[in-house]
Amino acid sequence: MKRLNIHIVFGFLLCSVSANAQLDSIQQLPEVMLTDAKLIHYSKGFKLEKLNDSIVERNATSLTETLRYNSSIYFKENGFGMVSSPSFRGTNAQQTAVIWNGININSVFTGQTDFNTISPLSYNEIAIRSGGGGVQYGSGAVGGSIHLNNTYSFHKTDTTEMGLRYGSFTTIAANASTTQASKNNYLNVGVDFISSENDYDFVGKNKKNTHGEFLRFNAKLNQARKLKDGALTWNSEYTYNDRNFSGSLNTMGKDGYKDVAARNLLQLKQEFGAFSTKASFAHLFEQYRYYPNSEKPLFDEGRANTVIGALQSEVFLRKKLRLNAKIEYTLIDAEGDNVGENTRETLAAVVLLNHKIGKDFSYGLNFRKEFLNDFDNPLLFSADAKWKVSEKYSLRINGSKNYRIPTFNDLFWYAGGNTYLQPETSYQVEMGQEFSIGKLKADVAVFYISSEDLIKWIPTTGSVWKPINISETQNYGIEITTSYFVKLGKLHSLDFNANYSYTKAEDLEKEKQLIYVPFHKASGAAQYNFKNFSAYFQGLFNGETYTTTDNSESLDGFNIYNLGVSYVLPKSQNIIIGGRVKNVFNTYYENVAFRPMPSRNFQIFLNFNI
Amino acid sequence: MKKLLLLSLSTLFFISCSSDDDGQPEYVPAAFENGILITNEGPFSGGSGSVTYVSNDYTTVAQNIYKTVNGKSLGNIVQSMGFQGDNAYIVVNNSNKIMIANRYTFESVDSITSGVNNPRYFVESDGNKGYVTNWGDPNDNTDDFVAVLDLRNNTVSTTIPVAFGPEKMVPYNNKVYVAHQGAYGQNNLISVISGSGLEGTITVGDVPNSMVVSGNSLFVLCGGNPNYTGNETAGSLVKIDLSTGQISDTYNFGTTEHPTNLTMDGTNLFYALDGKVFKLNSTSVTLPGSDIIDGSFYALRAKDGLLYATDAKDFASKGSLKIFDLSTNVEIQDFQTGIIPGGIYFND
Numbered sequence: 001m002k003r004l005n006i007h008i009v010f011g012f013l014l015c016s017v018s019a020n021a022q023l024d025s026i027q028q029l030p031e032v033m034l035t036d037a038k039l040i041h042y043s044k045g046f047k048l049e050k051l052n053d054s055i056v057e058r059n060a061t062s063l064t065e066t067l068r069y070n071s072s073i074y075f076k077e078n079g080f081g082m083v084s085s086p087s088f089r090g091t092n093a094q095q096t097a098v099i100w101n102g103i104n105i106n107s108v109f110t111g112q113t114d115f116n117t118i119s120p121l122s123y124n125e126i127a128i129r130s131g132g133g134g135v136q137y138g139s140g141a142v143g144g145s146i147h148l149n150n151t152y153s154f155h156k157t158d159t160t161e162m163g164l165r166y167g168s169f170t171t172i173a174a175n176a177s178t179t180q181a182s183k184n185n186y187l188n189v190g191v192d193f194i195s196s197e198n199d200y201d202f203v204g205k206n207k208k209n210t211h212g213e214f215l216r217f218n219a220k221l222n223q224a225r226k227l228k229d230g231a232l233t234w235n236s237e238y239t240y241n242d243r244n245f246s247g248s249l250n251t252m253g254k255d256g257y258k259d260v261a262a263r264n265l266l267q268l269k270q271e272f273g274a275f276s277t278k279a280s281f282a283h284l285f286e287q288y289r290y291y292p293n294s295e296k297p298l299f300d301e302g303r304a305n306t307v308i309g310a311l312q313s314e315v316f317l318r319k320k321l322r323l324n325a326k327i328e329y330t331l332i333d334a335e336g337d338n339v340g341e342n343t344r345e346t347l348a349a350v351v352l353l354n355h356k357i358g359k360d361f362s363y364g365l366n367f368r369k370e371f372l373n374d375f376d377n378p379l380l381f382s383a384d385a386k387w388k389v390s391e392k393y394s395l396r397i398n399g400s401k402n403y404r405i406p407t408f409n410d411l412f413w414y415a416g417g418n419t420y421l422q423p424e425t426s427y428q429v430e431m432g433q434e435f436s437i438g439k440l441k442a443d444v445a446v447f448y449i450s451s452e453d454l455i456k457w458i459p460t461t462g463s464v465w466k467p468i469n470i471s472e473t474q475n476y477g478i479e480i481t482t483s484y485f486v487k488l489g490k491l492h493s494l495d496f497n498a499n500y501s502y503t504k505a506e507d508l509e510k511e512k513q514l515i516y517v518p519f520h521k522a523s524g525a526a527q528y529n530f531k532n533f534s535a536y537f538q539g540l541f542n543g544e545t546y547t548t549t550d551n552s553e554s555l556d557g558f559n560i561y562n563l564g565v566s567y568v569l570p571k572s573q574n575i576i577i578g579g580r581v582k583n584v585f586n587t588y589y590e591n592v593a594f595r596p597m598p599s600r601n602f603q604i605f606l607n608f609n610i
Numbered sequence: 611m612k613k614l615l616l617l618s619l620s621t622l623f624f625i626s627c628s629s630d631d632d633g634q635p636e637y638v639p640a641a642f643e644n645g646i647l648i649t650n651e652g653p654f655s656g657g658s659g660s661v662t663y664v665s666n667d668y669t670t671v672a673q674n675i676y677k678t679v680n681g682k683s684l685g686n687i688v689q690s691m692g693f694q695g696d697n698a699y700i701v702v703n704n705s706n707k708i709m710i711a712n713r714y715t716f717e718s719v720d721s722i723t724s725g726v727n728n729p730r731y732f733v734e735s736d737g738n739k740g741y742v743t744n745w746g747d748p749n750d751n752t753d754d755f756v757a758v759l760d761l762r763n764n765t766v767s768t769t770i771p772v773a774f775g776p777e778k779m780v781p782y783n784n785k786v787y788v789a790h791q792g793a794y795g796q797n798n799l800i801s802v803i804s805g806s807g808l809e810g811t812i813t814v815g816d817v818p819n820s821m822v823v824s825g826n827s828l829f830v831l832c833g834g835n836p837n838y839t840g841n842e843t844a845g846s847l848v849k850i851d852l853s854t855g856q857i858s859d860t861y862n863f864g865t866t867e868h869p870t871n872l873t874m875d876g877t878n879l880f881y882a883l884d885g886k887v888f889k890l891n892s893t894s895v896t897l898p899g900s901d902i903i904d905g906s907f908y909a910l911r912a913k914d915g916l917l918y919a920t921d922a923k924d925f926a927s928k929g930s931l932k933i934f935d936l937s938t939n940v941e942i943q944d945f946q947t948g949i950i951p952g953g954i955y956f957n958d
Contacts, residue, residue: 078655248656250686251704292749415838459925464838515926547653548949550927594656 032124032151033224035233035267036102038136039127039147041322042352044362045384045398047130047432047445049481056120058525058538058564058580060165060173061194062216063118063126067146069523069540069562071128072479072501075115076516079246079595081198081214083257084116088143089130089447090475090505090517094404095142095426097133101150101235101265103282104138108304108334111140111407117241117259119192119218121163121175124151130479131430131447132400134380135350135366139405142426142451143475150188150235152224157181160610167580167603170197177220186224193217198246200598203588209596211253211294212246230270238262244294248594256294260287275315282308302336304408312350324352332408339412347371360388375423378403394434402426406467410455416466424469426451439485449475473514477503491531498524512551516592518543520557532568537561547593558589566605576607642675643714646918647955648931649688649700650948659688659702660948661716664931666958671945676700676709679716684709690953692732694740694761699732701742708732708742710764713957725766726757735781738762741803743776744769745793751775756788758806770808772801780821780828782852785809787828789818796835800828802855812855815846820872822879824892826852831872831881834863845869845883847895861897869898875912875936882907887917889936902939905932911954912936920951 034040039048051070059065064075064084073096077084085093093112097104106113120126126148133141157179165173177190198212216239223234239261247253262285269278284306289299312326328348335341348370356362363385370377382400389395406421432445453469460466484496500522505514513519520543527536543557566578579602586600645665652659660674661684676684685705692699698713708722708729728745735741740761746753751774760767775792785804790797800812800821815832822829827849834845845863850856863869869883879890883898885906890899907919908929917934929951933943 248686250658250683251656252706293747296747296749298749415836459922464836548927549924552928553653553949592655593653594658 032153033231034125034149034151035235035265036099036147036149038102038324038352039099039129039149042136042324042354042364042366043129043133043384044354044364045386045396046133047396047430047443047479049128049130051126051128056126057163058536058562060120061171062116063120063146064115066120066126067115067128069525069538070499071523072499072503072521073128073144074516074518074521074542074545074591076592077116077595077597078592079209079212079248080200080598081116081196081212081243082245082595083114085112086115086143086146087505087517089449089477089479090473090503090514091143091449091451092514094140094407095424095451097137097139097141097145099133099137099141099145099147100237100263101148102137102280103263103265103284103308104140105261105263105284106140107286107407108306108332109286109288109302109336109339109407109409111404111410113146114259116214117216117239117261118148119175119194119216119239121192122190122218122220122237123148125149130445131398132382132402132426132428132449134400134402135368135382136352138348138368139403139423142402142404142424142428142449150220150222152186152188152222152231152233153181154183154186154224154226155181156183157186160608162608162610163605164607165194165603165605167196168601169200169598171195171603184226186222188222189220191217191219200601202249202596203586203599205249205588205596207249209246209598211244214241214243216241227268227270229272230268233265233267233269235265236263246595249596250594254293254295256291258289258291261285274317275313277311277313280308280310280312282306282310284308300337302334302339304332304334304336306333307331320356322352322354324350326350326352334408336408338414339408339417340414342408342412344374344408345372362386373405374419375405375421377405377423378425392435392437394436396432396434397430399429400427402428404455406455410467413467416457416460416464418467421455421467422453422469424451424454440482441484442480442482444481445479447475447477447479449473451475472508473506474508475503475505477501477505493529495527495529495536496524497526498522507549510549512549513546515546515549518545518557532570533565534567535563535565537563542589542591545591553593555590555593558587560587560589561585574609576609577605579604641714642672642716643957645670645957646931647691647698647713647957648920648947648951649691649953649955650929651687651689651950651952652684653926653949656686657949658683658685659950660684661688661691661700662931662945662947662951663957664945668943668945673946673948675716676711676718680711680718682718688952689729690731691955692734692740693955694734694737697761699734699740701729701732703729720764722759722764722766725769727753727755729757730776731778732759733779733781733786734761735786736784739805741779741781741786741788742766743779743788745775748793751793751795754793756786756801756803768806770803770806772808773797773799773811776801777818778820780823782823782828787821789821789830791817791819791833796839798832800830800850810855812850812857814848814850814857815860816843817845817868818848819870820881822872822874823852824874824877824879827858827892828852829872829874829879829892831869833868833870834865836868837866842866847872847879847881847890847897849895859895861895863897867898871907871910873910873912873917875915875917878912878936880910880912880917882910887919902936903934907932908950909952909954911956913956916942918954920947920954922950922952925950 074087088096098113130144133145160178162176173194175192179188195215221236265282267280287303310328314324330346332344354364368380384398386396403423428449430447435442454471479501481499505517522541525538564580569575648662663672685702687703689703700709710720730743740759742757756770775797777791788801790799802809817833830848834843844865847861849859851858871882886901887903888899908922909920
């Protein structure tokens, strides 16, 4: 308990020191259904955080911004709005899986998701699942996974939401969505758009960000139909990004990038007594065009189609034992100027089990085996347990073996691609403690990840770079998340949220910290509410990160603060107006070397709910 | 764990915005003469290259000397350097500029920012003229050129369109020989430039990557097309008689052998191949010669019985300069350089 006290004190200090980010406690209406229910049922012994709408809205420019301020994940962003790749628990971007309604959407070519191409406003729920998720979500769920979920319900609903935002650097954004639901049908349609000149000042450098314009458009359609003892659901989304890539302190940007993603998912769910069966069919399309010179029509292109068919059956016995078996077939057909045309077939068999013993203890065992593709795919497993020691304190533990299969670029890139690559593998364990003392909630997790056969591109003779299974890493660290809510009289209330992480991620050969993994990161927010008015102050502390593999050069740590106010118009509860100031103290900072981030900037917004 | 928390706490409290760059105290000698200069390309993705100085007596090493002296960075991808009189012309590839500094003090003298596009190498000819090879847009094989500089006012006086992928140059007898290595592709030409005009081209082996002049002969080392092109060709050493401009001899390597980095000391030629350095007698060439040193090097230069070789390591950390005694082939010195040391120059 002594340790607990330290943690609590620490949590408070963080709130007051850097007044920090917001992680919401689980807040879900019981009747809302997830298209990816296994996220809830088979992750009991894992750390799962959900970001609610009000939190997302504070940092809605991109998924990068949302997660930067609300999780321990570090983002390498090549200038604001440009290519953005995460480091989750010290792992690399290819070891962080992005899961859309249960489907892994990391690029076939790069094996990662550019978090600036994802609109955080297109989903009902954004969840962060820390730790290994390879069994459930396949390749790349090593450090953790980000879940973008569209939920549905069959309760009568008729809502339409609209939002308009205008900000510095000629940033214009709008979103609109409508949800219509009845006893048997659910329909949600929405669009969302942002464009920016993105010509911010490099603070103190007498230079501007040039050639960094970006535009993102997203449209979604989510439908569900109730069937006798089941449901048919349809999720669909389309995203288009058109960006010029900005230069650095030393270079002028001249290249550009356009990408398109279209995702469709059809699921049929049927219940047969204690059994529940789900058939899924998905199609994913991705296309990129890289323009070495954005003024010229020349480009390099890649296109990939992924078709997934899956059948799963679940049995739930005596409200205690949940067992799920799934067969999933995936066919990828990709074609690119630098990789030629290639296909990959995978057949995966997955068994998931969760067993509740008594009221307060449950454990899970999960296995995955893949067939057909050319690698020697390991048998993946994970085991987890959660023990609710008391109303105020729970313990969880999990361990897993995960992997990342080589991407099409790794295998087929011209020149250098290596078809003899094997998957990267990693083992990990995590132990977590959850505290809930009145309005104070805290979560303390320690983790250890050991990875081997990591794919690394290295120069070979003839100056060709080639990927090989070479490096080994070891990551460990601690993550602390706290939230606190206090009501001050009838009209006032205060909300605090903070998180802190320490991450050591080491290249075992060099015995050096991996580049772009900060040892320390903290973020948090404090929000004050009074009647129709609310204001928040949000902060981010990012520690020093190394930029060279021998740790000879580094980026400075930085503190960034944002401020926001909003007001619900008293005569019409459906209109909210507000404004935000980002980087209040006009701090110069970089999260990728030589790529300055925005100066102080302003945003005003107007939201309607009809 | 307690200690860890305390540690992180104190860090949180006390870390403020600290200063930039290496954090190493840098020694600033009065002059950078009598030594070796190394150009470092610098980190990928927007960083700045640098120049490292090592004195001939090995007692002084100074990193990042241009920035130390002038307080500003050179720019992105410091490709190479050339000299004219007291001036060093530093070619900054991706920033599209040539930074000019006094080669002994490294004080900034001037810069050339217009008239070059993707510049690669600089040479001086007849005192007042400089030549700079330019790729233009590397995806466009028709816009490559050699910029002719007037070194009296450091401006581009004219440009000479040439075949794609012009790279290293050698001046000889008021002519400049330009090797067309082929940029991101492959080419097989030597352009001969005289004054401000293209006099002609000489077809050599595929991918001519380095040249030396020995007496009245130009040795051109051609790497051959690499395997990944699907049209792999053998490397070759081509000897051109400079009095006639004709090829006098061609020596072929094995089909899968792709040599690089030709350099010369006296009558000995040195080059790199498959993780080894080979030695040849320029007066009676028999390939491959004798292998004398093991190691994969990014740049090689031989001079006065010593071989200078840079190691770029993983291209994402500080590299090194190794010096070998060519009488024993033993490494005698090893110095840290900047990131991706790509050029070795003698500043005597």
